[in-house]
Amino acid sequence: MRSLGLRVPHPPQLLLLLLLLIPGLQAPAAGSSGLSELKVRVRLPDGQVTEESLQADSDADCISLELHKPDGTLISFTADFKRDVKIFRALILGELEKGQSQFQALCFITRLHHNEIIPSEAMAKLRQKNPRAVRQAEEVRGLEQLHMDVAVNFTKGAWLSPHIHNVCAEAREAIYTREEDAKFWMERGVDGSIFEALPSQPADISSLRRCRHVGDRWRPCLCHYGLNLAWYPCLLKYCHNREPSGRLSSYKCGIRSCQKSYNFDYYVPQKQLCLWDEDT
Numbered sequence: 001m002r003s004l005g006l007r008v009p010h011p012p013q014l015l016l017l018l019l020l021l022i023p024g025l026q027a028p029a030a031g032s033s034g035l036s037e038l039k040v041r042v043r044l045p046d047g048q049v050t051e052e053s054l055q056a057d058s059d060a061d062c063i064s065l066e067l068h069k070p071d072g073t074l075i076s077f078t079a080d081f082k083r084d085v086k087i088f089r090a091l092i093l094g095e096l097e098k099g100q101s102q103f104q105a106l107c108f109i110t111r112l113h114h115n116e117i118i119p120s121e122a123m124a125k126l127r128q129k130n131p132r133a134v135r136q137a138e139e140v141r142g143l144e145q146l147h148m149d150v151a152v153n154f155t156k157g158a159w160l161s162p163h164i165h166n167v168c169a170e171a172r173e174a175i176y177t178r179e180e181d182a183k184f185w186m187e188r189g190v191d192g193s194i195f196e197a198l199p200s201q202p203a204d205i206s207s208l209r210r211c212r213h214v215g216d217r218w219r220p221c222l223c224h225y226g227l228n229l230a231w232y233p234c235l236l237k238y239c240h241n242r243e244p245s246g247r248l249s250s251y252k253c254g255i256r257s258c259q260k261s262y263n264f265d266y267y268v269p270q271k272q273l274c275l276w277d278e279d280t
Helices: 013-018 154-159 179-187 271-279
Strands: 020-022 035-043 049-057 062-068 074-080 085-093 103-111 144-148 150-152 175-177 195-197 221-242 248-268
Touching: 035 221, 049 221, 062 221, 074 221, 085 221, 103 144, 103 179, 103 248, 150 179, 179 195, 221 271, 248 271
Parallel strands: 103 175, 144 248
Antiparallel strands: 020 248, 035 049, 049 062, 062 074, 074 085, 085 103, 150 175, 150 195, 221 248
């Protein structure tokens, strides 16, 4: 890198059969595969409704979420619990009349912290009884501002997470992370050559301005991109049961859903790569 020199007691069998993770979602029958997919209708912050796909692989210990925005943008989120990595990807429809390609891809990679989202094993057990129900998050978590000052080498991405190769394939030249996250992963043994520092204020480009304030489309600037995860299972709920012996035991009896927004700022060599910033 350049210059970056639970084991929970099970409930009684009857309760296990009746277990509901959220209204309309339930636990699967015993012996189901570690691979699962769930499609949920969710309400976006602007009130519109879209379909969201939730996938879990408990064997690989990862979760992915995918949704289409009304403007055609495809947003995906991947949580790799084994590597403490989360990956955000946006496939943004290009503006052909402005000389852009059919779509533009961005990947933002940050550290995955514990308790941000439910475990992959729990996600794999979610089942839906009412597919027409429109779900809205119970909790709106605070907006997170992230300055992405490091580029990630796509060809070496598997060193960080094996999911980068598939998720970020369309964004080979636009994969970003933060210096503080890169240092965390390097302390865990990731080769630093996968990372490369980007120009930033004030050392490299002291006059760098946000793209929306730059008139020349061929000048470098700070691009801003915001995305929202409208609905995802963020916490497990636990209920208590008193056994015949009098001992109190706990078991998983539901989930809590959350919504969270992220703002990413990062360097681009020309404003032409950040034309959506003109409208925000």
